[in-house]
Amino acid sequence: MRSKILWTSNVTKSFGGVRALKGVSIRVDEGSITMMIGPNGSGKSTLINVISGIYKPDDGKVFFNGREITGLKPHEIFKLGLARTFQIPQPFTKLTVLENLLVAYPNNPGERFFGALRRGRWMKVEEEAVEKAFKILKLLKLDHLWDQQSYKLSGGQMKLLEVGRALMSDARLIMMDEPAAGVNPVLAHEIFKRFRELKDRLGVTFFLVEHRLEIALRYTDYVYAMANGLVVAEGVPERVMVNPQVVEAYLGG
Ligand SMILES: Nc1ncnc2c1ncn2[C@@H]1O[C@H](COP(=O)(O)OP(=O)(O)OP(=O)(O)O)[C@@H](O)[C@H]1O
Ligand SMILES: [Mg+2]
Structure with a gap:
């Protein structure tokens, strides 16, 4: 059992x-x-x-x-x-698919990280997070959309992205x-x-x-x-x- x-x-x-x-x-x-x-x-x-x-x-x-x-x-x-998914909050839909996962990473250092994201310098900030995010995106079959802004996703893809964010947080x-x-x-x-x-x-x-x-x-x-x-x-x-x-x-x- x-x-x-x-x-x-x-x-x-x-x-x-x-x-x-x-x-x-x-x-x-x-x-x-x-x-x-x-x-x-x-x-x-x-x-x-x-x-x-x-x-x-x-x-x-x-x-x-x-x-x-x-x-x-x-x-x-x-x-x-124990994660409960909600719709992705509005400001996050301007972020790309990958960025949406990165901001859900539990070890992200908060404001500074978010600021770095905006300036497109996330690559340096968290290599480990990026690796983990791509692993999850591959499983969800969203990896080809990694640099797509989230608001362009279909309803179904958006649901999967919500799940991806939960997985990124180690749910x-x-x-x-x-x-x-x-x-x-x-x-x-x-x-x-x-x-x-x-x-x-x-x-x-x-x-x-x-x-x-x-x-x-x-x-x-x-x-x-x-x-x-x-x-x-x-x-x-x-x-x-x-x-x-x-x-x-x-x-x-
Ligand atoms: N915040 C609230 N204030 C007052 N009544 C509520 C509240 N939330 C739920 N209810 C009532 O509690 C009952 C159960 O509602 P609930 O939303 O849990 O049902 P549900 O099974 O999710 O229904 P649905 O399939 O329509 O989503 C209903 O009579 C609903 O009107
Ligand atoms: Mg309900």
Whole structure:
């Protein structure tokens, strides 16, 4: 049996009268692609936000890599190797693909480094970082775009760049909320194929929320199905998708 890298125990979270999470316990195995599915408003994003430290749970606990992380601040959780990707912030889209990775490098000396980047002197600053960045870009098949400004990337390439930035920061687990949203089917398949390669080559773990099941499930090791703030089914995709409660949650509502 694989070892778990992330797990929650009975997490609850309410917003005023809305009970978004009513006691959620999940476990994500190291080196897996684990997916959370469920209808709109079932609590998926709330769980991601609790795990990444954006919301404090009302009750329950979150563990990562053997230690409790409940209530830690987002940047503290990130430093432990649990990255949640957001859209690349606006100022960074003017930077090239390579520069976007370099600024995510944990040992970058901050302001000075950023200033050097702007002046195009990054090469001298961090040879080691550049080497690491190219290794990651190759895995993502973005290396040919290294000096392209990021705003010129397609939506799908931008998602991969977000993953690249997480890998550059030495993330062991990457959480993404709907990585395939708004991406054409061909590229969506490409994204999930890259995830599988990264998992196989680097042992990195993915915990994803996704609505596009027809694309995502074939790349997934394990699925949690949520409905109304609760996990209603879990298991391998073939099993979960024929579970009566899952069928009910999707079609019955
Ligand atoms: N910040 C908030 N303030 C108030 N209510 C919230 C907040 N965030 C989420 N909720 C409510 O909590 C419930 C769960 O929302 P959540 O966003 O977690 O669902 P979801 O499964 O991610 O849905 P979707 O598939 O549409 O993204 C919903 O009823 C939502 O309206
Ligand atoms: Mg959501």
